[in-house]
Amino acid sequence: xxxxxxxxxxxxxxxxxxxxxxxxxxxxxxxxxxxxxxxxxxxxxxxxxxxxxxxxxxxxxxxxxxxxxxxxxxxxxxxxxxxxxxxxxxxxxxxxxxxxxxxxxxxxxxxxxxxxxxxxxxxxxxxxxxxxxxxxxxxxxxxxxxxxxxxxxxxxxxxxxxxxxxxxxxxxxxxxxxxxxxxxxx
Amino acid sequence: xxxxxxxxxxxxxxxxxxxxxxxxxxxxxxxxxxxxxxxxxxxxxxxxxxxxxxxxxxxxxxxxxxxxxxxxxxxxxxxxxxxxxxxxxxxxxxxxxxxxxxxxxxxxxxxxxxxxxxxxxxxxxxxxxxxxxxxxxxxxxxxxxxxxxxxxxxxxxxxxxxxxxxxxxxx
Numbered sequence: 001x002x003x004x005x006x007x008x009x010x011x012x013x014x015x016x017x018x019x020x021x022x023x024x025x026x027x028x029x030x031x032x033x034x035x036x037x038x039x040x041x042x043x044x045x046x047x048x049x050x051x052x053x054x055x056x057x058x059x060x061x062x063x064x065x066x067x068x069x070x071x072x073x074x075x076x077x078x079x080x081x082x083x084x085x086x087x088x089x090x091x092x093x094x095x096x097x098x099x100x101x102x103x104x105x106x107x108x109x110x111x112x113x114x115x116x117x118x119x120x121x122x123x124x125x126x127x128x129x130x131x132x133x134x135x136x137x138x139x140x141x142x143x144x145x146x147x148x149x150x151x152x153x154x155x156x157x158x159x160x161x162x163x164x165x166x167x168x169x170x171x172x173x174x175x176x177x178x179x180x181x182x183x184x185x186x
Numbered sequence: 187x188x189x190x191x192x193x194x195x196x197x198x199x200x201x202x203x204x205x206x207x208x209x210x211x212x213x214x215x216x217x218x219x220x221x222x223x224x225x226x227x228x229x230x231x232x233x234x235x236x237x238x239x240x241x242x243x244x245x246x247x248x249x250x251x252x253x254x255x256x257x258x259x260x261x262x263x264x265x266x267x268x269x270x271x272x273x274x275x276x277x278x279x280x281x282x283x284x285x286x287x288x289x290x291x292x293x294x295x296x297x298x299x300x301x302x303x304x305x306x307x308x309x310x311x312x313x314x315x316x317x318x319x320x321x322x323x324x325x326x327x328x329x330x331x332x333x334x335x336x337x338x339x340x341x342x343x344x345x346x347x348x349x350x351x352x353x354x355x356x357x
Contacts, residue, residue, distance in 0.1 A: 064266050064267065066253070066265070067257075098267045100267065116227075116229075120265050120267075149303075150261040150262065150302055150303045150308070151261035151302075152263070153263040153266050
C-alpha cells in the first residue's frame with residue numbers, strides 16, 4: 001500500500017538505502033512486496049513482513065506529573081518527534097489538575113483542634129495523534145516512552161480501525177427471500 | 187506537652203507527734219508554658235539563631251515552598267493520581283539515604299537526589315573532596331554493585347565533587 005503522505009523521515013531512509021530509477025516514487029513508503037530493480041544494501045535492523053499493517057485512527061497519550069514545567073517541556077519534545085516522523089497531531093489539551101488533600105492531627109496525642117494539611121497535585125497533558133500505522137506507532141511510542149522523564153507517568157490509548165466483518169457488510173433484509181404481503185383483516 | 191505542676195510537700199504532722207527533721211523532703215516542680223509564641227510549626231525548618239550557622243538552599247526553605255522555590259529530592263510516579271507503589275518507594279528512599287550517609291562518611295555536601303526511570307535508579311550525589319579520588323571511585327562502584335544486587339534493578343550514581351558546602355544563608 002503506497003500512501004502519498006509527505007514522509008520526510010521515510011524519504012531520507014529511501015535515499016540512503018535503495019537507489020530508485022524513477023524520482024517520482026520518492027515519497028512512497030514500501031510495505032509488503034517491493035520491486036528490487038537494483039541491488040541495494042539490506043539493513044539488518046529493518047524487517048519487512050507480508051502481513052497487513054494495523055491502522056490506528058487515534059493515538060492518545062495522557063501524561064501526568066507533579067511539575068507543570070516538566071510536562072510542558074515533554075510535550076514540546078513529543079510534538080517535535082511526531083513532526084519529524086511525519087505524524088499529524090490532532091490536538092493538545094491540558095485537562096485540569098487534580099489535588100488530593102488530607103487533613104491529619106498535628107500532635108501525636110490529643111490536641112484535636114490543631115491539624116496539618118497535606119496535598120498532592122497531579123497535572124495532566126493529553127496529546128492526540130491521528131492516522132498512524134502499526135509500525136509508525138510502535139517506533140514513535142518506543143522513542144517517546146524511553147525518554148519519559150522521572151516522576152512522569154504516561155497512559156496510552158490506541159483506537160484501531162478494522163474492516164467491517166463480512167456478515168454485516170450487506171443489510172440482512174436484502175439477502176432474505178421476498179415474502180408477499182398478505183392483507184390483514186381487522 | 188501538658189504537665190501539671192507537681193509538688194510533694196510534707197504532710198502536716200498531727201497533734202502530739204513530733205516532726206522528724208532527718209526525713210528527706212522531696213520536691214519536684216515542672217513548669218507549664220502557656221504563651222502563644224511557643225505554639226509554632228517546627229517541621230523541616232531551621233530555627234533562626236545568632237548568624238553563625240551555615241545553611242544550604244535546601245534546608246533554608248520550609249516545606250511549603252516545595253514546587254514554588256524548591257524541587258523534589260525523590261522523583262517517582264508513586265504519588266501521582268491513580269498510581270501505586272508510593273509506600274514501597276518511600277521505604278527504599280529511606281534506606282538509600284541512610285546507606286549513602288554511611289558509605290560516604292562526612293562527604294555528602296547536600297541531600298541525595300533519587301530519580302527512578304523505568305526500573306533504573308539514578309542517585310545524584312554532591313560530594314566534598316575529603317577522600318582521595320581513587321577511594322571515591324571504589325566507593326561509587328561498590329555502592330552501585332551492592333544496590334543493584336539488593337534491589338534487582340540497574341543502579342547508577344552520578345557524582346559531582348564540590349570544593350565546599352554551598353551556603354545559601356547564615357542563620
